[in-house]
Amino acid sequence: MTLEPRKRKAEVADTSREAGPAANSTEIQRRVDAVDWTQVNADLDAQGWAIAPKLLTHAEADFIAGLYHQEQGFRSQVIMGRHGFGRGEYKYFSYPLPPLLQILRMAAYPRLAPIANRWHERTGNAVRFPADHAAFLARCHRAGETRPTPLLLEYGPGDYNCLHRDLYGEHVFPIQIAILLDRPGVDFEGGEFVMTEQRPRMQTRAMVLPLKKGDAAILAVNSRPMKGARGDYQVKLNHGVSKLYSGKRHTVGVIFHDAT
Numbered sequence: 001m002t003l004e005p006r007k008r009k010a011e012v013a014d015t016s017r018e019a020g021p022a023a024n025s026t027e028i029q030r031r032v033d034a035v036d037w038t039q040v041n042a043d044l045d046a047q048g049w050a051i052a053p054k055l056l057t058h059a060e061a062d063f064i065a066g067l068y069h070q071e072q073g074f075r076s077q078v079i080m081g082r083h084g085f086g087r088g089e090y091k092y093f094s095y096p097l098p099p100l101l102q103i104l105r106m107a108a109y110p111r112l113a114p115i116a117n118r119w120h121e122r123t124g125n126a127v128r129f130p131a132d133h134a135a136f137l138a139r140c141h142r143a144g145e146t147r148p149t150p151l152l153l154e155y156g157p158g159d160y161n162c163l164h165r166d167l168y169g170e171h172v173f174p175i176q177i178a179i180l181l182d183r184p185g186v187d188f189e190g191g192e193f194v195m196t197e198q199r200p201r202m203q204t205r206a207m208v209l210p211l212k213k214g215d216a217a218i219l220a221v222n223s224r225p226m227k228g229a230r231g232d233y234q235v236k237l238n239h240g241v242s243k244l245y246s247g248k249r250h251t252v253g254v255i256f257h258d259a260t
Helices: 025-034 037-047 058-065 099-122 133-142
Strands: 049-052 074-079 089-093 151-155 160-164 175-180 188-190 193-198 205-209 216-220 223-228 231-241 244-247 249-254
Touching (some): 025 099, 037 049, 037 216, 037 223, 049 205, 058 151, 058 249, 099 249, 151 160
Antiparallel strands (some): 049 216, 074 089, 089 151, 151 249, 175 249, 193 205, 193 231, 223 231
């Protein structure tokens, strides 16, 4: 299949953090509220991941992906091959986050906090999460976890991301969001979002998440509870990206805890 050339309006227009379709808080909140959260709850409990379709528009996805090659707005860049993480690269955003990501982070957190608290209750973890994201970040910052964790990833041909968990410090919010910013089969080939699940005394299960451009994967950061014969126990999960065969692939990760 021949890939269509990328046409990112953000690359020829002003790509500052205030530019583009990035700051419509009412529309982002409406989209978050319109997610089928009952189904998300059920899917997270059953398999550790759920899909929220079309959480970003194509214009918003292009805008965020177009930020990658800017020098400003990021606190660090990671070349994955140097650390054994895979191949490809990513950048961590600095504060203040781009308005679109800030709005999305704040809007999604209150929907996820009750799920996180229920998971902790089921596994006997005494930690509870406040309903407001600012309050949770204040907890992280008091513990010295002050570096923002939302990140933007870029993959080219031959790149991949090894299976991993995004744990950055003592205070970990157990659910995160990853949004695909390009069109599978058009902008890139390969590069599937993959998760694995490891239950005690069982072989590892692999899962491929069916993402389209603008879709959000809502996933467990580290583990999910599962009901067993003697009560609930933790099932460990990892996530990664399979080898990209051609084109370019971008993902934005929205992680709710900050890093040390």
